[in-house]
Amino acid sequence: MAQVALFAALMAVLGLIPKIDLPMGVPITAQSLGVMLAGVLLGPKRGFQAMALFLLAVAAGLPLLSGGRGGIGVFMAPSAGYLIGYAPAALIAGAIMRAVPQRSPGVIAVGAFVAALVGGLLALHLFGVLGLMLLAHLSLKQAVIATLAFVPGDLIKCVLCALVTHTVARGLPDWQFGGRRA
Numbered sequence: 001m002a003q004v005a006l007f008a009a010l011m012a013v014l015g016l017i018p019k020i021d022l023p024m025g026v027p028i029t030a031q032s033l034g035v036m037l038a039g040v041l042l043g044p045k046r047g048f049q050a051m052a053l054f055l056l057a058v059a060a061g062l063p064l065l066s067g068g069r070g071g072i073g074v075f076m077a078p079s080a081g082y083l084i085g086y087a088p089a090a091l092i093a094g095a096i097m098r099a100v101p102q103r104s105p106g107v108i109a110v111g112a113f114v115a116a117l118v119g120g121l122l123a124l125h126l127f128g129v130l131g132l133m134l135l136a137h138l139s140l141k142q143a144v145i146a147t148l149a150f151v152p153g154d155l156i157k158c159v160l161c162a163l164v165t166h167t168v169a170r171g172l173p174d175w176q177f178g179g180r181r182a
């Protein structure tokens with residue numbers, strides 16, 4: 001429970017980093033790095049719970065999104081698909097991370113990069129594209145082109161996620177990446 005609350009709080013802290021607004025109404029934000037880290041470090045269940053807790057706090061009106069935004073209205077904006085995707089993206093990243101053998105910090109870091117790439121980038125962008133089509137009324141082609149603008153920055157976040165994971169793996173050798181195995 002403490003870890004879930006901690007990662008929901010980490011999302012709020014990442015929201016203090018100023019966003020960069022793009023014309024289609026979806027900002028470049030550091031908060032998608034928090035989605036990747038939650039999945040990789042906490043695993044699918046607690047990663048999902050941390051994102052769900054964060055989104056509940058946002059829906060309740062707390063101004064925790066980058067730029068001090070919050071409230072129900074953000075779930076009707078063009079970026080809502082990405083927002084709703086935060087929880088399943090963390091779940092997918094966590095599920096992939098759970099399958100990574102915890103052999104060495106290097107192996108764990110490569111696994112974290114792949115988990116962040118598939119969950120925190122590909123899956124999250126899929127939700128984002130659906131949101132752009134439904135809420136911004138873009139065609140599939142327009143939505144895919146729009147989301148491509150975020151890919152370079154999100155690839156950097158995948159690398160950052162792997163670097164943080166490598167540091168944690170070296171400093172906390174008993175940490176269960178991807179959550180506790182049964």
Ligand SMILES: O=C(O)CCCC[C@@H]1SC[C@@H]2NC(=O)N[C@@H]21
Pocket residue numbers: 026027028029030032065066074079080082083124125128150153154
């Ligand atoms: O704060 C919001 O309203 C949601 C923003 C969602 C931004 C998405 S997450 C994936 C992609 N990477 C970014 O930096 N921005 C978009």
